Amino acid sequence: MFELATPLVPYADPWLQPLSERLAMLHRREVRVAYFYEEPNNSTFRYRAYNMAQVLNGCETGNVSASYFFLSDRERFDEIADAADILVICRSRYCHEVNGLITKFRARRKRVLFDIDDLVFDTDYAHLVVATLGVDVTRKGLWDDWFAMIARMGQTLKMCDGAITTNEFLARKLANYSGLPVFVVPNFMNKEQLELAERIFAEKERARFVGDGKVCLGYFSGSPSHRLDYAIVEPALAEVLAERPDVEVMVVGYIDHGPVMREFSHRISRQPFQDYVNLQRLLGTVEFNLMPLQSNAFTDCKSELKYFEAASVGTLSIASPSFTYRRAIRDGENGYLAKAHEWTETILRALDRGEAYEVMAAEARRDALLKFGWQHQTEAILRALQLG
DSSP, rough: OOOOOSSSOOOTTTTTOHHHHHHHTTTSSSSEEEOOSSSTTTTTHHHIIHHHHHHHHTTTTOOEEEEEEGGGGGGGGGHHHHHEEEEEESOOOOOOHHHHHHHHHTTTOOOOEEEESOOOOOOHHHHHHHHHHHTTTTTTTTHHHHHHHHHHHHHHHTTEEEEEEESSSHHHHHHHHHHOOEEEEOOBBBHHHHHHHHHHHHHHHTTTTTTTTTTEEEOSSSSGGGGGHHHHHHHHHHHHHHOOEEEEEEEEESSOHHHHHHHGGEEEEEEOOOOTHHHHHHHHHHEEEEOOOOOOOHHHHHOOHHHHHHTTOEEEEEEEEOTHHHHHBBBBTBEEEEOGGGGHHHHHHHHHHGHHHHHHHHHHHHHHHHBBBGOOOHHHHHHTTTTT
């Protein structure tokens, strides 16, 4: 495990600005893009609206400005529609207010696009989504809730002129369902993340990636819905802990251990859910970031974000070979891939290749910055907006 001197940084959600500031941000340049999300959060909104606006506004030579708006801005929707040239609706469920916002842009003959990062717009996949997330299917009203949410998402999509998503697999699903043109803009890291990541990587590089003598395997969970994914790797973790006394496990977020891990509780640490900036620091303290996924169409739609966020701080990932992970990770070069029955073998192989760690970590970071740094996304965003 790496004991970092780099401290935690003060954090507050940077998008909690009054509407007047967000409107001023939109008016900065000649071509204006309004991103809409129901209400801001640290996950989809950050990746698909806040980060996009950060890139467009940060382009010194461009003529495009962007801002973001929410349902709470409903009283000013006419003003937003007057000011913006393009509306991007991000993963929002149909309602009379969303319909009204889209209608205002259409009445002004302005383009409306739909951005989504998950397979939650086609009710044909509702059962698969629920099963993958491990939701209690006996709960009263569950199917009403899930079919309503997915159908409402699909209805918003159908009202738009095109779609934007995170990878080619999900893009094909979108195109087949909607018949609309679909563009890919990957999830990527923003300025705040990369500023801290650079400091963490530099500290680890100076130490030649030598930690405290223990090797820490980290599992980072953003929600309780990942418990079935974690269950894939848990038996392997028990086997590795039994065989290697120098290995420890860190679990971050909402996951609970099964009984197989009980005897190793003294070698397992727990950390609470982190804000997205200081998560970079916690990622930097572990040697390996574990990314198990069930194998199906829903998980193949997931983005590479767990890989590139870890790679940015020089932490190697071991991942299931999903659509995006097997394209991002070159096994043995910038990380490792493990099928469901290979987790024990792959973890042990990674542990035994300690001499390759420094070179692999540097390659993973180089790859992550090139493909998933905010500095390299302008062209893809402009192309998706049909402004490039």
